[in-house]
Amino acid sequence: MKQSIRAKQKGLGGLPLGIATLAAGCALLAGACSLLLDTSVTQCTRDKDCQSFAGTVCDVQDSVCVKPRDAGTNFAEAGAPVDAAADTCVGPAGCFSCAPSNESEIISHCTDTICVPFDNKRLTLMADDGSLRPLP
């Protein structure tokens, strides 16, 4: 069961630690926080945003800081499946941390660039089996 740091910890003055960190982080990471402030449920967009939470990484799907084991074990920050055999190459949030050799490893390679997830639940018209509709 995935459990975010935001839900588990409290910061100074009884504020949720996530909010306290968000405010402090904004002073340091204006660029990243401009993204964070666009939505009230976004805690992070990359691992660097979680530096205040020792031992955590960004789960980009839920935009919260989580322990690495909770962060979607087979998905990188980029989100593509990582070769399960490459356990030694699993970085923060499951990103591929070794030298990439194929497309899967390239698009899931660890990166500190900004990413902005698009929630495909916004797609309301799908085929009956949940796949994309055939083109007209």
Place this chain on the structure above:
Amino acid sequence: MRCLRVFLCTLVTIGWLDTRPAAAADCADLPSPVFVTGSTAAKPILMQLARYLGSLAAPITIVYQGQGSCLGVDAVLSATLLQGTAVFSTWDSSGTEVKCDVSEVSPVVADIGVSDVFASTCFSLPGGLPTNVADFLGPVQAMTFVTRKGSPEMSISAEAAYNIFGFGNNSGVAPWDDETAIFKRDALSGTQQMIAAAIGVPAVKWRGTGTTGSSDLQNKLVGAMPVEKTLGILAADVAQDNRALLNILAYQHTGQRCGYYPDRDANSNEKQNVRDGHYAIWGPMHFLTRIDGNGVAIKRAAAEVIGYLAGTKTAPAQLDLVAFEAQHHVVSPCAMRVKRDRELGPMTPFTAASACGCYYEKMANGSTACTPCTRSSDCPVQTATCSYGYCESN
């Protein structure tokens, strides 16, 4: 009265003479002309190269006609004859564009066809290119989704774009469900064809409001309402030159769970995510030419032009194409860390013989975190090669 008539008649005659186009030079008479035709995206780089080649002791003249990617491919594959008045561009040493003519009695065959997309994207080529034609890969372009400034949207997925451009008003992806605010190019556009390959909607099946070119699309997008429903496509160089009017969306490719900008973030210029493959919609410019049995361009001057554009010929200091390309939002081949062999095909790792990623970043953003160097012994183990003045990884 008679004098007045003569005077007026003279004025009319002079006026008539002045309205006729001045006779331009015959392109074929220029020093060592190389005829290039195709994608309009290549024009700024060709201009920069033309200034240098024209200044050589044995000058080469680039003669260019912009007419779309697939027509550029066709010009070489079919040896289409080119001719026309004031439709061919050359450039003087200051970069000023000068027109020249090719008469209909002496038409020419293009030496180089320029395309934003692979030849097989334009035409069915089950056996590949003819053996006497080669495709040399040049600077990399990224194609982007854009909205009008003020839209709250920040990213788009391949699946969302499939529904929007494949179904239009019936996209089912709010707020992009109004074809009057969704702008496309046309089926021959390199931008549309490359994005079509990424999202799985053939270029001929796109829904939305048609436009005649990048400028037209931009103008229509900026005037469209309501703002939140706007969506269009542009090459990154056009989009990034117009950031005051447009937002570039992060793109989440099939299989990714997060969208990426072409650059490190929405405001930088170094194309980090294109260069390392996190941003998927990119492709090299293509320079097609006829070759001999050794794979060398038949026309020596054409080989010279292609060598610089493909980065296989070292440019002198006064021709800093890496800096020029960085400032014009296309990626020099030597700055890429991935490559692909077909349209939106699988990426594989790539390192240029003389890597220039750090220098490119410096030229694009004005700064780089890379270690400066004068020789490889200045560099740490992880980035052991000194190239273009910075320590690069192998």
